[in-house]
Amino acid sequence: MLKVEHIGIAVKDLEQSNGLFEKLFGRVHYKIEEVASEHVNTSFFSIGETKIELLQATHPDSPIAKFIEKKGEGLHHIAYEVADIHAEMRRLEEEGFTLLNKEPKKGADNKLICFLHPKTTNGVLIELCQEIR
16 A cells, blocks of 8 residues: 545535535545446545545435435544555455455446455455546
8 A cells, every 4th residue: 555545424414514624624525426336426625735625415225325324424544555455355355355346347436446354354444546547
């Protein structure tokens, strides 16, 4: 794993949350993007070398909607940049981690992504991500 690529925060209202985080960070978000496959709208802030991703559900059955219903708004996941997502997925599975998807899928911000089950990572949802080339 190369670095923390972004930290994902589940929010109920993306517009309201953008305003809050703009005040907090002293800068505006640089991108809003829908990820239809995950039923979310995302907004990204660049903070140094790490990004903050706000995630708002677009469907009541989406993972973000279920997360907020169960735990409320807040930290959802930590994403790590990897050089070769396929190799890293194989390595982590061999180490005993449970992958939530068997193949990487297209995520926001031009990335291939895969999540690790939080039951195998001390309760933290971990996302692997690789820039699509």
